Amino acid sequence: MSKQQLIFVYNADSGLFSSVTDFAHKIISPSTYQCQLCALTYGNFSMKQDWKSFIESLPIETVFLYKDKFVQQYKMNTAFPAVFIKTDDTIIPIVTKEEIETCQSLQQLKDIILFKTSMHD
Numbered sequence: 001m002s003k004q005q006l007i008f009v010y011n012a013d014s015g016l017f018s019s020v021t022d023f024a025h026k027i028i029s030p031s032t033y034q035c036q037l038c039a040l041t042y043g044n045f046s047m048k049q050d051w052k053s054f055i056e057s058l059p060i061e062t063v064f065l066y067k068d069k070f071v072q073q074y075k076m077n078t079a080f081p082a083v084f085i086k087t088d089d090t091i092i093p094i095v096t097k098e099e100i101e102t103c104q105s106l107q108q109l110k111d112i113i114l115f116k117t118s119m120h121d
Contacts, residue, residue, distance in 0.1 A: 004087050006062045006117065007070070011035035011080035011097070014066040036101045037081035040109050054110050060085075060117060083113065085120050094120065 012035050041051040055062050065073070067080045074091055083095035094116040103109040 004060050004085060006060050007084040007086055008037065008064045009070045009080050009082050010038055010066050012038065012066055013068040035081050036103065040103060040106050050106060
């Protein structure tokens, strides 16, 4: 049986400066914040408990990457944020930037993820 991973990719780069800048932008100007995945799943200081519980309840391993690390590791560049499913050596997008951006609540994001992952069982 092949091992699957669900890979969440944020529309932010890794690194301390990026993290500080990202944090400040999210608080000072949330309406222009570039990462809806971050906005839905994180409060000002940490991952939302509801999201953390949801991720822990999924029957698939989850990985979270910044876009620069994802592009470096998988040599794929697409619109971020996005969610991918990886099976062995195959990686495919299952939730696009556009789909994430239409989510107005954490529940809507969770519903999309549950629906899309059920299609890849």
